[in-house]
């Protein structure tokens with residue numbers, strides 16, 4: 001039986017409590033003392049003997065009570081820690097100040113191909129087969145940035161937290177570190193978990209074209225082949241891609257996205273395919289896995305695929321052919337099982353005929369196809385979407401949900417929506433932010449201002465001659481892109497034009513950071 005002898009703190013009292021047990025010839029196998037309790041494991045004690053023993057304990061000055069307990073607190077803590085270590089899916093190891101493993105969980109043993117007892121006492125140098133890692137950790141007191149390591153050929157991101165004594169003091173003496181190994185696939189899963197990827201039910205809209213899209217999406221979702229989603233900007237292509245992933249057998253695995261237009265070629269390549277240690281100046285020590293590696297078992301979404309460089313198109317094609325790729329700076333081929341969903345607002349067929357998109361890649365990506373209709377082709381969806389965005393914006397702003405007046409509804413439905421759902425979302429967000437009115441009128445929606453800001457084409461249409469139309473288009477284009485590429489240099493790189501040309505145009509149209 002295990003008991004808790006409760007007392008008022010006094011010098012020597014724990015000793016006197018144990019003496020009571022010794023006098024009665026009880027064998028004690030474990031004792032834990034804190035400031036007001038002595039917890040004792042007495043195997044020979046049973047419920048029948050406890051009352052007499054209790055009387056003896058109460059004779060000791062300061063003892064207040066004696067109660068049975070199921071388990072000693074230290075043993076309970078060890079049990080919880082053991083369970084914690086066992087259920088942790090990531091490999092975790094505690095190492096001492098000399099770089100020797102003192103505790104490892106079962107996940108660590110599994111990736112090391114050893115038993116837990118075999119890992120304990122092993123040096124990090126022996127485990128990873130490289131002296132330099134251990135040396136670096138010890139030299140820097142376990143304060144080093146995360147870096148990639150390999151165990152039996154498998155890459156892991158090694159993350160280390162120094163353990164100091166006393167723990168509360170940042171200046172404390174480092175007594176070792178806790179090492180966590182993250183497999184690329186687990187990292188992808190964690191990113192995915194934060195993303196809140198939803199299914200087809202998140203697609204608002206019950207119009208005929210939308211119903212047809214959802215039905216088709218539900219069918220293509222389950223077929224494990226590349227899918228190309230085509231539609232104007234802001235129509236919801238990424239949402240459709242997420243929904244197709246969620247409804248596919250890969251739904252519980254990562255969905256990782258790359259916008260091919262947002263990054264220059266070299267950065268897009270390292271994001272997508274990863275790189276090895278020392279692949280280029282500034283490369284993270286030990287290398288870095290790319291999205292394709294982290295999405296193992298899941299889906300990689302390539303947005304704006306039409307903007308992908310010809311070099312990357314060739315690398316992607318090789319990957320689509322056999323599921324293999326090489327990280328930048330590596331001669332090792334990695335094979336992964338990933339579905340590619342891509343999207344574009346551009347006419348890829350036309351780009352193929354113009355030579356700016358590879359025909360073979362086009363057919364590899366376009367095995368399954370979805371067309372997302374523009375908002376103006378499904379006016380029945382405008383008001384349900386607007387109400388959805390109003391509810392979201394008002395909830396976010398923690399104010400009562402407002403309504404749309406009849407003239408606001410009419411204005412929304414008759415608007416042209418060149419920016420599609422994203423533009424509608426922006427209009428609603430702006431309107432709900434700018435007013436506290438409970439009913440939004442057409443004037444509150446400020447659709448005229450939205451037309452001026454958007455790449456509407458209306459301003460192009462209003463121009464009297466070709467030069468005016470080109471200037472209107474150019475201005476709207478630069479204004480729109482400036483938000484994502486806020487310098488003449490970045491904008492010039494994005495548009496493949498000279499810096500001086502873009503700088504001149506920004507000046508001419510009065511576009512600057514203040515806009």
Ligand SMILES: Nc1ncnc2c1ncn2[C@@H]1O[C@H](COP(=O)(O)OP(=O)(O)OP(=O)(O)O)[C@@H](O)[C@H]1O
Nearest residue numbers: 202203204205232233234235236237238239421422
């Ligand atoms: N049917 C829909 N229901 C709810 N929200 C939607 C719907 N369609 C689009 N949205 C919202 O509109 C915004 C734009 O959608 P999304 O990014 O998916 O469009 P896209 O076609 O991928 O745009 P781009 O071509 O610029 O990449 C997002 O915030 C998305 O959540």
